[in-house]
Amino acid sequence: MTHDTLPGALPSRTMYQWFEQSALRLPDQPALEVGDTVLTYAELRRLALVLAARIVRKHGGPPERVALAAARSVGAYAGYLAIQRLGAAVVPLNPDHPAQRNLDIAQRAGVTVALVGDRATGLFGALPERHRPTVLELADDERADPALLEAALQETLPPAPEDLDREAYLLFTSGSTGQPKGVPIRHRHFSPYLEHNIPRYAIGPGSRLSQVFGLTFDAHAFDLFATWGGGGTLVVPSAADLYAPVDFITARKLTHWFSVPSVIREAQRLGTLPLGRCTTLRYSMFGAESVTVQHVALWREVAPHSEIHNMYGPTEVAICCADHQVEGDRSAWDGFTGGTVPIGTMYPGMEGVLLDEDGREADEGELCVRGPQRFDGYLDPRENTGRFLGYEHGGPVTVYDGTGPLTARHWYRTGDRVRREKGLMVHCGRLDQQVKIRGHRVETGEVEAVVRRHPAVADVAVIALPTADGETELVAAYAGREVDPARFDAWLRDQIPLHMVPARLTRLEGLPLNDNGKTDRNALARILGTPEGS
Template sequence: MPHRTLYEWFEQTASSYPDRPALDLPGEGPVSYRELRGAAERTAAALLRARGGPPARVALLAERSLGAYAGYLAVLSLGAAVVPLNPAVPAERNARIRALAGADAVLVDDPGSTVAVAFAAATARDGAGPVTVDLSVARHAAADGPGTPEGCGPARHPDSDAVAYVLFTSGSTGRPKGVPVRHRHIVPALEHHIARCELGPGSRLSHTYGLTFDPSVFDLFGAWGSGATLVVPGRQDLYRPVDHIVERGITHWDSVPSLVAVAAELGRLPLGRATGLRHSVFGGEAVTARHCELWRRVAPDSAIHNQYGPTELAVTCAVHTLPADRADWEVAANGTVPVGPVHAHLEHLVVDEHGRPAGEGELCVRGIQRFDGYLDPADNAGRFLRTADDGRALPPGGDAEAVRPTDWYRTGDRVRRTGSGLLHLGRLDEQVKILGNRVELGEVEAALRELPGVETAAVVAVAQGADLVLAAFYSGTPAPAAELARGLRARLPRYMVPQRVRHMDALPLNANGKIDRKRLSADAAPAEGGSR
C-alpha cells in the first residue's frame, strides 16, 4: 500500500509489528508499537473532547517524553497539523509562533510546570488562550495497551495534500517565518532516507534533534515508517555520544557535526568503541572532512552520509555517502565534503547572479518535496525563480503572485558542480547556521533594537576556529554587556544571542550609505577581552 500520510505509515507499522519497541525512553525502557498507538489514541480522544471537535493546527509544547511522541501522533491521527514549540526558548517567542500558526489547541507535558505557566501567561496577553490538553493521558494509554478509546473513533486519513507540520525558521524582518510541509512533500524524502540507510525492524535510531528542528522528522518516521526503534537520550547523553551509542545499542546515528566536535573538546569521544553503528548521517550545518575523519575513527564500520536540505524542501534534497577509501574523498577549499547529488526524484538548477545556468552559483530546486510557499505569502517574495522553456530566468512577478508548481525554490546556498554532485560553498545572504540552527541576522538585530537605549544595531557572523559566532554592534546609550545579554535571552533562543557585544558612538557606513558590515566583520574577527 502506498504511503499517503505520516500517520497511515505509523499505523501500518504498528499493525505489522505491534510488539516490537517503537520507543526506548531513558530510565523507563521500551514502549511497544501497540502501547504507543494506544497512547496516541487516548491523547487524540482527550484533544477531541477539549476542542469539541477536530482541530486544524495544534501546538506541541513538549519534547523527548512519551507524551510528546503520543501527542505528535495524536495530532496527525486527527488530520491536523503539528506545530512543535521548543520548551527551552522564551515563552513570548513560543506564544508568537502559536499565534502566527493559528494553532487552536496546545498539548503540554505538565500544565503546572514553569514553562507551561509562562507560555499560558504569554498567550493570555494576546487575548483568549488556546485549549490546553495535559499529555499525562498518554501514560494511561501505555499502561492500558491496545484499543480505540471511547469517543475517539478511527483515525482520520486526510488527503496527502493536507499539511503535516508547520515549522518556523528565523525571519529577516524580525518575525519568524512559517513553513507548512504537506504529507506529499515529506513522504518521498522519508522513503528515500529509509531505503538509503537500510532501516527496518531491529534498527535503533538516535534522536538528537529537537522537534522544532526538521531533521527530527527523519528521526521519528525513519523509525516508525520502518519498524525500527527510536532511542531517546537522557539529559547528559548527547555530551557523551559514544557511551550513549554503545550502552543503548544504537545502529543509526543522526546529528549535527558540532555535537561531535563539542564531545571531542570535552574529552568524551573515545575512538573505536562504536562498532555497532551501521550508518551515520550528519547535516544541519557544514560537514568537514576533518569531522568525518574523526568519526570514522569513532565508528570504523559505519557508512558516513552528508545530508543537505532546507526546511522548505522537506528536510533533505541531496545526500553524499563518503567512499570507503579516504583517498577518494573530494574536499572543497573550505574543508567541507560534498553534499552529494540531488535526489533523482527532484530537479535542480545552479544559476549565477543573473539567473543563468552556471557551474557555480545559487542552488534552486523544484519537485515533489518543494513546499508550496510560506504561511505568510508576503515571505514568498524573492524566494522563487521562474524560468522560460529554454531555461532562462524570467523577471519576478509581483510580491503577491501565487507560487506555481513549476517554480524553483531558491535555497540561498552557493554551490559548485563537481564529480560527486555538489559542493556547498556558503550562504549568499546574511542567513547563517549557528550550532545547526538557521539564523537570520536581521531577527537578532530586531531583538537588539527592542532593548532600552539601543538606537541602531548590526550583527555579523565571524569565524571562531571551525565554528561561527555572532558579534553585535549597537549605538545609543551604553549598557553593561551582561544586561544586554539578559535582555536578548528573554527574547531569543540561546543560540541566537551574540557572544560579543560592542557599543559604538555610530555604526560605520559604506559608500552607499548602508551599514558597513565588512568593516564590522573585520573589527569583530579578533578575540575581544571586552566581550560579554
C-alpha cells in the first residue's frame, strides 16, 4: 500500500523526522512543558538521543517493539522519541491499569525492551527471567548530560531509519471477545494525517497545544507530533488540571485544546468552567464521543475566539478521518439527528461509504472507510475476519473471510451507524449499541439524545442490562438537577415509544469516566446493576 503526497501537502516523514526537522530548525524554541519544567527542542532532542543510546547499549542493539510504561513526565516523552529514533514501535502501557493486563499486552506485542516510569518499576519483575524484556527505568526529572552526547552517538546509535513502512506505534483496543485487539499503525498511515492537520489547524512556532489524552489512547499521537511537527509547544496538564481546564488553559495561554467532551461536562458539573476567560484559544477540537449542540453552545461562551471542530475516526485509521468545523449561529448546526453536531466530511485522500444491511449504498448505514490512513490489519490476522469488505461502487459486497490477501482496496468496517444530512455525515451511534427490547430494535444513543433534551439533564448514558427473568431492560444514569422519577418517566413517554423508555433513571453526581475522560460504561453497569444503583 502506498501513499501519494497530495498537491501542496507537507512531505511524508517518519514520526521522528517530523520532530527532528523542527528540532534542527528551531533549537531554542520551547518543545515541552511539564509542570514547571520547560525543555527546548535542542534539549528534548539531546535527551531522546541519549536515551536511545542507553537502550542500544543495554539491549545489545535496536529493538523492534518497546513498551513504554510511563505517563505525563519528561522521561515519558523523551522515551517516546528515543524509541522512534531507533525505528522501533511504541507499545504504550498505562501504569494505572492492572498489572496483568499490561503484561498480557506486552507479551502479545512481543516487546523486547521496556521503558518504565517510577509507578511501573516492578511491572516486569513477576515474569520469569527468560520472558522478561530489557528494562530501563526513567526518572521523572530525566536529564541528559551534554558531555555524554557525542560519545554516546558515535559509539552506539545507528542512522535514523527513514522507512515509512515500519511500525510507528501499536495500540490495543477493546475486543468483542474480551481480549484487547492489537492495532499496528505504520509511519505511512500516520504521516498523511499530519500532512493534513498541521496546516489545517495552523500549528507553528508560538502554538501551545494541550496533551490531555493518555498514551494508550490514539489521539495522543496528534498531541505529540502535530505539535512537534509544526514547531509548537506541548503543554502537559496534570490529572488534577483536567478537573479545572479553564484555569489550565488561561494560566498556560494555550492556543489549541483537544479533548473528549466529557472533560468539559465534568468541569461544568464541578463549577470549574467560568465563561469568557479562554481568550487565547484559537482552535478547540473534540472527539472520541458525540459532541452535542449544548456542548458547542457552552464552549462558545467559554472560548469566544476559538474555532470549534468535531473530529471523528477509529483507531484503525490513524486517529481521525473526518472533521467538521462548527460555524455560524446555532440555527446552522442545530437540528441534526440525536442533538449532535455533524462529524462532517472525509479527509482528502480518504474514502467513506455508507452501506445498509443489504450491502447497498444508502443515506444511512455503516460507515466503511479506506485510504492511506487505514491500517493494514490487526496484530492477530484472525481478527481481520468480518472486519473488512470488498466492494466497488454499485457492485456486490463480499465480507473478508480471512482467506486471500488483505489489500488497500478493502474497506474497513467502523461499526458506526452514520446518516447523511445536508451533505454532511452525522454519527448516529454504534451498531453494537443496538439492543432488542421486547422484540424492538433500540439504539441506546437515540434514547440518550432524547433524555439529554430534558432541561435538568447535563449528561446522560443509557445501557442495557439483563433482568432476573432473562429479559433485557434499558437503564439510564444522568447528571444534573434532581427530577422526580414519575415526572421524568411521564415526560419521556411523551417523547419516545414506551419500549424505549428506560426502566430506571438514576441521578449521579457525575458519570463515571475512564482514564481518557470517556464515559466508562463498564463501571456504569456495575453501579446500576441493582435497582438500588449500588
